[in-house]
Amino acid sequence: MALRRVVTAEEDTLRKKSREVAAYDDKLWVLLDDTHQTMDKFGGVGLAAPQVGILRRVIIIEDNDTKYEFINPVITSMKGKQREVEGCLSMPDEWWYVERPDKIHVRAMNRYGKEFNTDADGVFAIAICHEIDHLNGVLFTDIGDERVEDEQELEKAKRARNRKKNKHKHKRR
Numbered sequence: 001m002a003l004r005r006v007v008t009a010e011e012d013t014l015r016k017k018s019r020e021v022a023a024y025d026d027k028l029w030v031l032l033d034d035t036h037q038t039m040d041k042f043g044g045v046g047l048a049a050p051q052v053g054i055l056r057r058v059i060i061i062e063d064n065d066t067k068y069e070f071i072n073p074v075i076t077s078m079k080g081k082q083r084e085v086e087g088c089l090s091m092p093d094e095w096w097y098v099e100r101p102d103k104i105h106v107r108a109m110n111r112y113g114k115e116f117n118t119d120a121d122g123v124f125a126i127a128i129c130h131e132i133d134h135l136n137g138v139l140f141t142d143i144g145d146e147r148v149e150d151e152q153e154l155e156k157a158k159r160a161r162n163r164k165k166n167k168h169k170h171k172r173r
Contacts, residue, residue, distance in 0.1 A: 001030075001033045001034055001036075001037045002030075002034050002037070003034070003037055003038055003041055004034050004035070004037075004038045004052040004053065005052070005053065006038065006042060006047075006051055006052065006089050006090060007050065007051050007052065007053050007090055008090050008091070009088075009090050009091045009094075009139060009141075013050055013053055013055065014050055014051070014090060014134065014137065014139060015137045016050070016055055016137050017055075017135070017136055017137050018048075018049060018050055018055045018056050018057045018058075018134075018135040018136075019055055019056060019057065020056075020057050020072050021056050021057055021058060021071050021072055021109070024071075024109070024111065024112055024113035028056075028058070028071070028111060029111055031049060031052075031054055031056070031058060032058065032060065032069055032111055034052065035047050035049065035052055035058070035060050036060055036067060038052055039060060039062065039089075042089050044062075044089045045061065045062055045063070045123075045127050046059060046060065046061040046062070046127040046128075046130060046131045047059070047060055047089060047131070048131040048132075048134035048135055049135075050134050050135065050137075051089060051090050051134060057071065057072045057073065057135050058070070058071050059073060059128070059131035059132065059134070059135065060131075061124065061127045061128060061131065063123070063124045063127065068118075069110060069111055070106065070108040070109075070128070070131075071108055071109040071110065071111065072108060072109050073106050073107070073108040073128070073132055073135075074106065074107050074108070075101075075104050075105070075106055075128070075129070075132065076105045076106065076107050076117075077104065077105040078101035078103070078104050078105075079101060079102060079103040079104075080101060080102030080103055081099055081100070081101065081102055082099070082100055082101070082102045082122070082125075082126070083097055083098070083099045083100075083145075084097070084098065084100070084123070084126055085097055085098075085148055085154065086098045086126065086130060086140045086144070088130070088139070088140055090134075090139075091139065091140075091141065094140075094141055094147070095147070095148040095154055096140055096141055096144030096145075096146065096147050096148065097144055097145055097146040097148065098126075098130075098140050098143055098144045098145070099143075099145065100125065100126050100129045100130075101125060101129065102121055102122070102125065103119065103120070103121040103125060104119070104120050104121075104125045104128060104129065105117065105118070105119050105120075106118050106119075106120065106128060
């Protein structure tokens with residue numbers, strides 16, 4: 001495993017659409033392992049392959065101390081709405097309120113090329129949507145409706161998000 005450089009918002013890579021993964025091989029596994037290590041090093045809850053300079057449809061999410069890998073993820077249904085503060089490792093000084101679906105259903109492949117489906121809600125759903133946006137060249141600042149500039153407001157929003165994170169449930173099928 002190797003630590004990779006996190007691509008910043010000024011770089012064109014984050015504005016490009018990622019290509020689907022076709023080969024489930026050692027090269028993919030190295031990308032997944034490196035992406036996990038990079039996310040852990042920088043304290044993220046999710047990271048997409050374009051954020052480490054690779055234009056492939058791969059995202060990883062950590063939720064309640066469990067790590068998830070999604071290859072070629074597709075959101076097949078969405079319900080409800082939630083508006084929460086989001087940040088991004090590619091834009092470490094930016095925090096915005098973003099409206100996302102409250103519940104989603106996702107179809108993806110695992111690192112071995114086996115299809116799986118999962119339901120997600122709350123913060124887990126937000127993280128999946130945020131990372132899938134990266135695969136499509138979309139940044140959270142493109143869809144956010146209000147920038148958070150006040151430090152107290154930011155801390156209050158983070159505390160509320162952490163409480164919500166501990167309450168949600170999701171299931172994998």
